[in-house]
Amino acid sequence: MPNEKFREAILKSYTSNLPSIYLGAGICNNEIIAGAKVNLPMRMMNRHGLVTGATGSGKTRTLQLLAEQLSAAGVPVFMPDMKGDLSGMAKEGSVNDKINERVQALGITYTPTAFPVEIYSLSGKLGAQMRATVTEFGPTLLTKILELNDTQSGVLNILFKYADDKNLPIVDFNDLKKVLNYLTEGPGAAEIKSDYGKISSATASTILRKIVALEQQGVDQIFGETSFDIEDLFQKVDGKGVISLLNVADIQSQPAIFSTFMLALLAEIYQRLPEAGDLDKPKLIFFLDEAHLLFKDAPKAFLDQIDQVVRLIRSKGVGIFFCTQLTQDVPPSVLAQLGNRVHHVIRAFTPNDVKALKETIKTFPKSEFYDMEQQFTQLGTGQAFITVLNEKGVPTETVVTHLAPPASFMGPLSDSEYKNQLNQSDLYKKYKDAVDPQSAFEILSERMQKEEEEEAEEKASKAEAPKRTSRKQEKSTLEEVMSSPVAKQVGRELMRGVFGMLFGTTTTRRSSRKRSSIF
The missing domain is CATH 1.10.287 (Helix Hairpins)
Structure with missing residues (x-):
């Protein structure tokens, strides 16, 4: 029987003796085969992954399903909450007819479950304030959010190099503006000319205007102290990994900001974590939703940094899953490193859609069970084409999967529940208030004031010199006369x-x- 052959092929491909997470059951000839269980070995999750699909296809619930099962296995998760509707993972799900129908088709037991959740925010309004110092952010990522050209980016690199060499901490935008002013119009202009190069006033003015524009949008508050400690992403509660949600609902109009901030977090995680090798389960899984925003109009240096982080961070026991609408949203160099694929329906309404569909199919192993081009456009909500890496690192059989429902609440917390969640959070209290340490602004202000005082003294000394000279000359003339x-x-x-x-x-x-x- 065709379905039995299908079931055996899927079991052989997806069964593992190592810890795994359950995604759902395979579909063959429009029938859900409950025994064809589709599992993802956690050992392979640091080989990264991709979740794609059209709007309304169920991507968000797939991310929720993955996050829940990772948390239950003791693996912490970080993920952005684009619309603020993932906060419901903090409470148990509610049973309804659709869920009952789905679990019966899959032959599984549904147990409503709440998971430990921490909510963060870049504005500080919707969760614990996430901050980074400008120095931690670095010139490459700052170039992305300031939308600088190559010349302006070069000047930014000079600012950071000078600050590093002179031990000037650049904590916030005030520090950055002070260093820029000091090296352009201030005493530092002559100082850097030979060692770093001259900074033109026009370029400095352009950079300053872009910094001010971000300040007016309220983005400057993500830079400062207390800087976010990445160790807080690795917490566990009662053996469950904490699901850290970055609520970006209030800054959706500035997508480059939150996508770049998440990459900055990844870069810091890579720099600080020790080598881990191959683990039975990852230390952390990092989801990057709306990944196309990360790559849009990105300069080459920025893309190179993403490529490097994705290549190297898996050895630290960290997996990255990109989530976007189309496979083509991810650059080929990054896409080649994503071993686990969950593709929801693709809408082929235009010639470009058809082209994207054909290109996506080429990234999957061929299957004897499906006409993939036809099947891709007929997937229902909560269904997806899946291929992952088995425990030996070999791509599994391509399978259309009827996905399991999340065990937590599929929706946002109520306002009162949300406030209560924040009030009970120690991290919300930890990062609530900003700290203003001594940094480049204060150091350079004191230096410039001292230099101004010394200059004033020198001018006064020069003004006094002619009077002293005149008296000396008078005395000298008298002495000459008297000694003749x-x-x-x-x-x-x-x-x-x-x-x-x-x-x-x-x-x-x-x-x-x-x-x-x-x-």
């Missing part, structure tokens, strides 16, 4: 005259006698 031979002779005569008047002299008495003898 004529002056000395006159002085002797004067002294003799003075003393003669007081005491009389031989000469005077002799003159007196002569005058008396004559008369």
